Amino acid sequence: MRMNLSRFMAALAGLLLGVALAATAAEPMTKAQATATAVFAGGCFWCMVHPFDELPGVVSVTSGYTGGQKVNPTYQEVSAGDTGHVEAVQIVFDPKQIGYEKLLEVFWRNVDPLDKGGQFCDRGSTYQSAIFYQHEEQKRLAEQSKAAVEKKLGKTVVTAIRPAATFYAAEDYHQDYYKKNPLRYKYYRYGCGRDQRLEELWGRKV
Incomplete structure (x- = not known):
């Protein structure tokens, strides 16, 4: 009887340990499934952060480089135009x-x-617009939205729709630039004619 009880206790301990390990292993997967990723290139990444940053459900917006062949590129390398990368933003969001x-x-x-x-x-090619889809559903939605934009504007949309590639975060001083350097950011944005052209294309924001 003592032998059977010992075996039972050992089996029970093993079962409880297995359940605990399974729960621990499942936790990161649950967190990963709670968010999704979108990657967009829209010219200067400084200017593409703010539009997404304050949207309800957006967890983070990271400036970086993607689409090219250079591993761990620097800003100087990307700006030179020899890496194949474009400036882009990576958006983590809660679907x-x-x-x-x-x-x-x-x-x-x-x-x-x-x-x-x-x-x-x-x-230059570093600043071309593009949508980098993570899976087929994003591709479908991107192509659908592109067709709608072409219909709305009545002109050919040249924005590329490309499969996602490795995304490299830009240097720290590029992250949240509009918050760190608000005056420089506003001056650059205005001087670049960004908002003027956007209003011409899409109308005034309300």
Whole structure:
């Protein structure tokens, strides 16, 4: 009887340990499933952070580089135009609070989708607009929204829709630039003619 009780207690301890380990392993997966990622390129990444940053359901917005072949590129390397990367923002969001469709809507409203040479005063391939989809559903929604924008504007939209590539966060001084350097940011944005062109394309914000 003592032998059976000992075996029973050992088996019970093993079972409880297995349950505890399973719960621990499942916790990161649950957190990962709670958020999703979107990546958009819309010219200068400084100017693409603010439109998404304060949306309910957006967890974080990171400035960075993607789409090219250079591993761990620097700002200077990307700016030189030899890496294949574009300036972009990576948005982590809670799909239960905000949908990808809404993010697409905000994206289009903050770019010039007719400009294939860059965005506003920033010229060259580094500043071309693009949507980097994470999976087929994002691709479908991106293509659907692009068709709607073409219909609305009555012109060919040149914004690329591309599969997601490795995203490299930009240097710290680029992150949240509009918060860290509000006066410089506003001067740059105005001097670049960004808001003037956006109003011309989409109308005045209400």
